[in-house]
Amino acid sequence: GAGVSQSPSNKVTEKGKDVELRCDPISGHTALYWYRQSLGQGLEFLIYFQGNSAPDKSGLPSDRFSAERTGGSVSTLTIQRTQQEDSAVYLCASSRDRPNQPQHFGDGTRLSIL
Amino acid sequence: QQQVKQSPQSLIVQKGGISIINCAYENTAFDYFPWYQQFPGKGPALLIAIRPDVSEKKEGRFTISFNKSAKQFSLHIMDSQPGDSATYFCAAKVGLNNFNKFYFGSGTKLNVKP
Numbered sequence: 001g002a003g004v005s006q007s008p009s010n011k012v013t014e015k016g017k018d019v020e021l022r023c024d025p026i027s028g029h030t031a032l033y034w035y036r037q038s039l040g041q042g043l044e045f046l047i048y049f050q051g052n053s054a055p056d057k058s059g060l061p062s063d064r065f066s067a068e069r070t071g072g073s074v075s076t077l078t079i080q081r082t083q084q085e086d087s088a089v090y091l092c093a094s095s096r097d098r099p100n101q102p103q104h105f106g107d108g109t110r111l112s113i114l
Numbered sequence: 115q116q117q118v119k120q121s122p123q124s125l126i127v128q129k130g131g132i133s134i135i136n137c138a139y140e141n142t143a144f145d146y147f148p149w150y151q152q153f154p155g156k157g158p159a160l161l162i163a164i165r166p167d168v169s170e171k172k173e174g175r176f177t178i179s180f181n182k183s184a185k186q187f188s189l190h191i192m193d194s195q196p197g198d199s200a201t202y203f204c205a206a207k208v209g210l211n212n213f214n215k216f217y218f219g220s221g222t223k224l225n226v227k228p
Binding site: 004031035040041042043045048049050053090091093095099100101102103105106107108114 | 120145146148150152155156157158159160163164166203209213214215217218219220221223
């Protein structure tokens, strides 16, 4: 079946521009997560959506970062006024709303800020 | 602070050898411990997972050993193959009010030499 789909796969933009990253989770998965992975580093939690509950935004590094999830499915991560330190791979994962369900990851969006 | 500590950062093993990656945690509320395998340019993929009421889980050449009292768990890859060369992440999940939050280790880059 279809996995988690992220687009674009690569994004190059100039410092100061806004970017939008998209995530299509697996159908039926109510939980959706965004992570940031810098080169050779681990996964940094950004935000977590679970059904209709208020999202856990505790990992967003600054107010330039925001995310929304429309209709409980597709999610968009927006970075405003991008900085060079925002360069990283942004990963999206989804999972079922049941105990001990693993996360299924997309292949990420590689964001490069010039 | 880092919730899950992973070591070593990198590992070189000869083909046929045993690869061992260790993780430690402090939060006793963690109730699910997955391991992920990540190849370059791809998202992490679930490899094997364990619950804290089990001391060992084996799937093919991959085994998780879990020591609840020591708050440590490890991944053993038996008969390591060059195709196992990848980055491995341990993770731990805490569930609260139907929110499942995952914490990841910093990753171990495994290189299996032919």
